[in-house]
Amino acid sequence: MTHGSRTFPHRHLLGLEGLSAASLTQVLDLAETFLELSERPIKKVPTLRGRTVINLFLEASTRTRTSFEIAAKRLSADAVNISGSGSSTSKGESLLDTARNLAAMRPDVVVLRHHASGAAELVARHIDAAIVNAGDGTHEHPTQGLLDASTIRHHKGRIDGLEVAIVGDIEHSRVARSNLHGLTTLGARLRLCAPFTMLPHGIAAVAGERHSQVSVHHRLESALEGADVVMMLRIQRERMGDGPARFPSNREYARQFGLSPRTLAYAKADAIVMHPGPINRGVELDPTVADGGRSVILEQVTRGVAIRMAILYLLGAGSGSAED
Ligand code: ASP
Numbered sequence: 001m002t003h004g005s006r007t008f009p010h011r012h013l014l015g016l017e018g019l020s021a022a023s024l025t026q027v028l029d030l031a032e033t034f035l036e037l038s039e040r041p042i043k044k045v046p047t048l049r050g051r052t053v054i055n056l057f058l059e060a061s062t063r064t065r066t067s068f069e070i071a072a073k074r075l076s077a078d079a080v081n082i083s084g085s086g087s088s089t090s091k092g093e094s095l096l097d098t099a100r101n102l103a104a105m106r107p108d109v110v111v112l113r114h115h116a117s118g119a120a121e122l123v124a125r126h127i128d129a130a131i132v133n134a135g136d137g138t139h140e141h142p143t144q145g146l147l148d149a150s151t152i153r154h155h156k157g158r159i160d161g162l163e164v165a166i167v168g169d170i171e172h173s174r175v176a177r178s179n180l181h182g183l184t185t186l187g188a189r190l191r192l193c194a195p196f197t198m199l200p201h202g203i204a205a206v207a208g209e210r211h212s213q214v215s216v217h218h219r220l221e222s223a224l225e226g227a228d229v230v231m232m233l234r235i236q237r238e239r240m241g242d243g244p245a246r247f248p249s250n251r252e253y254a255r256q257f258g259l260s261p262r263t264l265a266y267a268k269a270d271a272i273v274m275h276p277g278p279i280n281r282g283v284e285l286d287p288t289v290a291d292g293g294r295s296v297i298l299e300q301v302t303r304g305v306a307i308r309m310a311i312l313y314l315l316g317a318g319s320g321s322a323e324d
Contacts, residue, residue: 008314012124012131015140016182017208024182027310028150034313035306037074048077051108051316056098057134058084059115063277063301064134064143068111071308077108077316095119096126103127109316112136117174130315138172138239143311144276145178147304149186151296152229154303155272160187165223165267167193167257168233168284171200172240175276176233184210191215193223195257197246198235220257224266231274232259232284250283260286264294272296 008026016024037043053072057065065081072079082102084090089098095114102110109130112120117137124131135141153159164183170176170192183190184207192203196218204214217223224230235253240246247253254260259273273285273295281287289295 011315012120012133013142013311013315014120014124014131014133016142016145016178016185017140019182019185021185021187024146024149024186027146027307027314028153030310030313031146031150031303031306034071034074034309035303037309038302038305043074044076045074046076047313048072048075048108048316051075051077052106053077053079053109053111053312053316054102054105054107054129055079055081055111055134056087056102057082057111057113058087058089058095059113059135060084061113061134063304064113064141067301067304068132068134068143068308068312071305071312074305075309075312075316077312080107095123099123099127103129108318109312132311132315135174137174138177139174140178140181141174141276142178142182143304143307144175145182146311147300147307148175148179148231148274148276149182150303150307151274151300152183152188152272154299155296156228159183162188162228163191163226164188164229164231165191165193165217165227166231166233167220167223167259169198169235169246170194170203170233171198172236173233177206179231180206180214184213187213188229189213189215191217191223191227193217193220193257195247195253220259220263221266224263227267227271229272229274230259230264230267231276232279233276234278234280234284250280254283254286258282258284258286259289261288261292264289274300277301 107129111132113134117139119136120133204211
């Protein structure tokens with residue numbers, strides 16, 4: 001199996017901000033070949049034999065951690081998994097000390113999830129291995145953004161010109177931020193929708209020169225009107241601290257911002273429904289929609305493995321040019 005000869009001009013994957021349409025498309029195209037591999041009875045290629053991938057997950061994760069591990073194994077890399085409670089950070093070791101000690105064991109790639117925004121970039125500045133950001137605080141979750149783009153492109157045949165609604169707790173969502181960069185770079189128009197209390201003022205500016213492709217909505221119906229893609233987000237209570245409640249009750253939230261058969265009817269008849277998981281059923285997503293014919297949520301998970309294989313391959317096979 002060959003995976004194309006184009007060089008990926010990045011040494012790390014810290015976010016989708018600043019990645020060109022060509023680089024994003026390179027990852028999406030490569031993931032298609034790995035998706036095909038994942039459908040075979042023998043799901044393994046020797047591509048990363050002899051390489052070491054450390055998955056350092058210092059914040060809760062089910063899908064991302066498992067799919068990075070499966071991705072590394074399907075590429076024949078040696079994968080080592082470390083989680084928060086099983087690591088010395090629970091004994092008070094700093095992130096940088098942990099990272100430097102792991103680097104001393106000469107891994108090729110370190111996949112890092114951390115509750116602090118900027119953690120992946122900090123580690124990348126101090127160790128030699130390629131760093132993949134698997135979610136840093138409220139900042140970015142680039143492989144989620146890529147798997148979302150991959151799922152959208154597969155269903156719609158393109159990303160350019162699509163109307164994508166992202167609904168929910170935008171304020172705390174690294175998924176929304178990665179999609180804001182990735183999808184606008186690929187030409188989509190984004191409608192961000194949330195209550196006033198969960199949609200930071202000036203969020204469209206995150207898209208930089210592409211801010212005119214982003215609109216802000218506080219009514220679900222207006223965000224969904226004619227949308228091609230509807231992406232629902234979980235309310236991230238773990239990032240809200242002890243501050244005042246952002247909305248009166250789950251019931252009230254579901255009534256105003258939840259996706260149900262009634263509200264989905266505002267989107268295009270062939271609109272797809274996405275969610276990065278974990279879902280809070282009955283809050284942001286009605287179960288009949290989550291499990292309905294328009295939902296591509298489990299396909300997102302399947303594509304997540306292929307996207308992570310593509311990233312591990314591009315960064316771990318020694319093709320990076322140390323540009324950033
Ligand atoms: N799994 C995603 C993340 O880690 C979304 C979420 O947790 O709601 O950001």
